[in-house]
Amino acid sequence: MMRDWWLQTTVMSVPVWNWLLAITATVIIFFILTTLRRFIRGRVVDHPEAPGGFLIRVLLRAVASTSYFALLALSILLGVKLLELPFSWQAGISQLWFVAVVLQVALWLSGAITYGLDRYLARRPDLNPVTITILGISARSVLWAVAVLAVLDNMGVNITAFVASLGIGGIAVALAAQVVLSDLFASVSIGLDKPFEPGDFIVVGAIAGSIEHVGLKTTRIRSLGGEQIVCSNTELLKQTIQNYKRMDLRRIAFKFTVAYGAGASQAQDIANSVKALIEGTEGTRFDRAHLLQFSERGLEYEVVYYVLSADYNRYMDIQQAINLGIMRELEQRGLEFGRAEIRVHQLGQAA
Structure with missing residues (x-):
C-alpha cells in the first residue's frame, strides 16, 4: 500500500520519489561543492604564492571566490536534471542553466581582472594607480555588457535594436560629457606615457611646483608659495612641461x-x-x-x-x-x- 502511494503520488506531474531523489542529490552536490570551495579557499589564503603559475593562481582564486548562493543554484540545477519534467519545463531550466553559467563565468572573470591588475600594479609600483583603476573599470564594464547581452539574447530578446539604441545613447552621452571624457583619457595618457609622477618638480607656463596627485579629471600641484594648484589634465598636456625631477645635471x-x-x-x-x-x-x-x-x-x-x-x-x-x-x-x-x-x-x- 505504501509502495503504491510512493509510486502514484505526484507533485507537478512528477512522482514524489523522484522529488526526493532530486533533493537528496542537490544536498550531496551542495556539500561536495562547498567542501571543495573551503579547501581551495584555505589553500589560496594560506599559500598566496603557491607554485603553479599565475594562471593557476587566478583560477584558484576565481573558484574560491564563488558564493554559496551560486553553489546552491548550481546544486539545484543539477538535482533538477534528475526530474522527469515536461518539455516546457526543461526548456525553461535550460535557459536558467545558461544564465547561471554566464553570470558565474562573468563573476570569475571580473575577479580575475581585479586580481591580475592588482598583481601587476604590485610588481610595477612606478605605474599610476589611477590608470590601472580606469583600465580595470573599463574591462569589467565590457565584460558585464557582453554577459548581459548574451543572457538577453538567450531569453529571446532582440538585442540588435538594443545595441543600436545603446550606440546612439552612447554618442549622446559622449557629446554631453566630452570635457569630462577628455580629462579622463588625458589621465590615462598621463598614466601610460608618464610625463610626470607624484613627487616630480615641474614647470608648466607660469606654474612651478611638485606633483601631489594625478586624478581622473585634475592634477594637483603644490607650488613654491605653498598653495595647491589644481589643473585640468587636458589643459596640462596641451602645454610644454619641464620636469626637473628627471634632470641628471x-x-x-x-x-x-x-x-x-x-x-x-x-x-x-x-x-x-x-x-x-x-x-x-x-x-x-x-x-x-x-x-x-x-x-x-x-x-x-x-x-x-x-x-x-x-x-x-x-x-x-x-x-x-x-x-x-x-x-x-x-x-x-x-x-x-x-x-x-x-x-x-x-x-x-x-x-
Whole structure:
C-alpha cells in the first residue's frame, strides 16, 4: 500500500520519489561543492604564492571566490536534471542553466581582472594607480555588457535594436560629457606615457611646483608659495612641461666683466683661474672659460660648466662659491669688475 502511494503520488506531474531523489542529490552536490570551495579557499589564503603559475593562481582564486548562493543554484540545477519534467519545463531550466553559467563565468572573470591588475600594479609600483583603476573599470564594464547581452539574447530578446539604441545613447552621452571624457583619457595618457609622477618638480607656463596627485579629471600641484594648484589634465598636456625631477645635471652659463687695465697675461690668468676654481669644486664638470669680447665696461668673460646634481640648492651653493672665488682672484690681482653684478644665465633655471 505504501509502495503504491510512493509510486502514484505526484507533485507537478512528477512522482514524489523522484522529488526526493532530486533533493537528496542537490544536498550531496551542495556539500561536495562547498567542501571543495573551503579547501581551495584555505589553500589560496594560506599559500598566496603557491607554485603553479599565475594562471593557476587566478583560477584558484576565481573558484574560491564563488558564493554559496551560486553553489546552491548550481546544486539545484543539477538535482533538477534528475526530474522527469515536461518539455516546457526543461526548456525553461535550460535557459536558467545558461544564465547561471554566464553570470558565474562573468563573476570569475571580473575577479580575475581585479586580481591580475592588482598583481601587476604590485610588481610595477612606478605605474599610476589611477590608470590601472580606469583600465580595470573599463574591462569589467565590457565584460558585464557582453554577459548581459548574451543572457538577453538567450531569453529571446532582440538585442540588435538594443545595441543600436545603446550606440546612439552612447554618442549622446559622449557629446554631453566630452570635457569630462577628455580629462579622463588625458589621465590615462598621463598614466601610460608618464610625463610626470607624484613627487616630480615641474614647470608648466607660469606654474612651478611638485606633483601631489594625478586624478581622473585634475592634477594637483603644490607650488613654491605653498598653495595647491589644481589643473585640468587636458589643459596640462596641451602645454610644454619641464620636469626637473628627471634632470641628471644642470648646464650653467654665466658671464662677468673685468674693468680695463688688465694686461694680456693677466686676462689669460683670469680664465685659467676660473677653470681651476671650477675643477676644484666638488660636484661640477668644467666645460670652458673664455675672454668673449671687449665691451663698453671692460673685458667680458663667458664661462660654462655643469652641476652634477638636480638639486637646485646645491647648484646655488656651488655658484656662490664660484662667484666668491672669482672676486678673490680679482682682488689679489688688484683688478675690479666692470659692472656691479655678475650676470648669470642657466638654461632651464628654476627654483
